[in-house]
Amino acid sequence: MSGKKSNNPSDSEEFLNGTRRDFLKKSSLLTAVALTPGRVVKAAEEQWDEKIAGVFEKVSLHLEVNGVKHTVAVEPRVTLLDLLREQLHLTGTKKGCDRGQCGACTVHVNGVRVNSCLSLAVTNEGKKITTIEGLANGDELHPMQEAFIEHDGFQCGYCTSGQIMSAVACIHEGHAGSEAEIREHMSGNICRCGAYPNIVNAIQAVKNGGQS
């Protein structure tokens, strides 16, 4: 929920003067700043002028997360997953394999489910992101969240955020017509506890209008 109440993180003291890691980044930044003018001029000459970032430089990024607009500064190598968790403190989205194989990091970008671990944050300029924190309406859980509780769609819970984000998309896409179709279209979300039958039941219940 921190995303909803936080101000723009790039304006906050915490963001500017945080960790040792940030300090190291800023030390490096000094080198980059020295290099900047010539590089930017060159970029303009080469018609790369829309956006260019040097090796140590942060890029300004605007995006909307769960209805809240953010302007943040990110290194080009930061993934959307790490931006959400480390800078916006939305830790509901989980890092599993970090390689696009498990689906724990699934979020919606402009209404479409993606693996946030394989998406560089800078490529999401101007996009609308929905994470697990953005599904509920205040204290009222999303029907899919209710259904996962009702049908025991998890054990350890680590994959659950990704499962629920994927499950919501699965129904929106029209891929929840049968158990086989649900299993096929949920195959990008691995559950090591093996809660699959209950996850399928939860999705079917929501598809059928919440009847369990």
Add this chain to the structure above:
Amino acid sequence: MNQFQYVRPAEVPAAAKAFTKGPNTHFLAGGTNLIDLMKMGVVVPERLVDINHLPLKKIEKTPGGISIGALATNTEVSIHPLIKESFPLLSLAINAGASPQLRNMATVGGNLMQRTRCPYFFDTTMPCNKRVPGSGCGALEGINRMHAIFGASDKCIAVNPSDMNVALTALDATVHVTGLKGKRAIKFADFHRLPGEHPELDNTLQKGELITSVDIPVSPYNKNVHYLKVRDRTSYAFALVSAGVALNIENNTIQGARLAMGGVAHKPWRLTETEAFLKGKPVSLDVFKQASQIAMQGARAYEYNKFKLKLAPNTILQALTTAAGLKA
């Protein structure tokens, strides 16, 4: 992940220019393969050229067929009415690959550029001629269960992992590219290459050339089609063997056939001799059995993938019978 310079051009010519000058540079599209490779240290770009803002997303009719923009996502292609109607084999193949999340990110151009999933390529502590030319091939005498049975060399026995490519080669697609020297068109069959002495080269693109579209000519191959993918789990795994089949059947006679296999070679493996054999033959189980044997000419297995010599013809046979609507 190592640091890199990030460039986001707005026009195709600028993208090509950003690529050809300076340090080790890669185009970034959906990122589903490249970001993974960068995290693993397999590919270490010094500059990324983010092409996601280029106007290359359109899927449209052309006088001769359909043109698919290089940045159209796999999902956008597979669900597009024009594709489903004219090239259902392509929809089937795309949907057999990856997961919905990955298909929502991955682009058509990126899918063509997808690197092999050979574990020796991914493991930077292992020898791999594709990753480090001259370092040797770990798979040749290693765990080569997933590896090639066609067209391999003693330098590399890796396979192309794409399902989409299998359909595109069967459908005689053309790849359009733009580079500093201008535009050119590459026949799909000539886009990917066999490893030979240079497995570090997956394809025939020149430095800085950018895929702009993939065009598919109209054809009668939109009715009797099937894509069969055999893998270690029911879904979301790379192919051990896959077969893409499209038949043009009139009055129980095969007027023409298009066949290709995945998971068996360094490139999507088009079966032109099998196609020639099938042309003019009646639809029958016996004909399909013969065809599936012809498809295996020149196959050679390694220690752990001998099963593919049996699995591959069986996969083709089943794909043919399903496409033709025969009960095997």
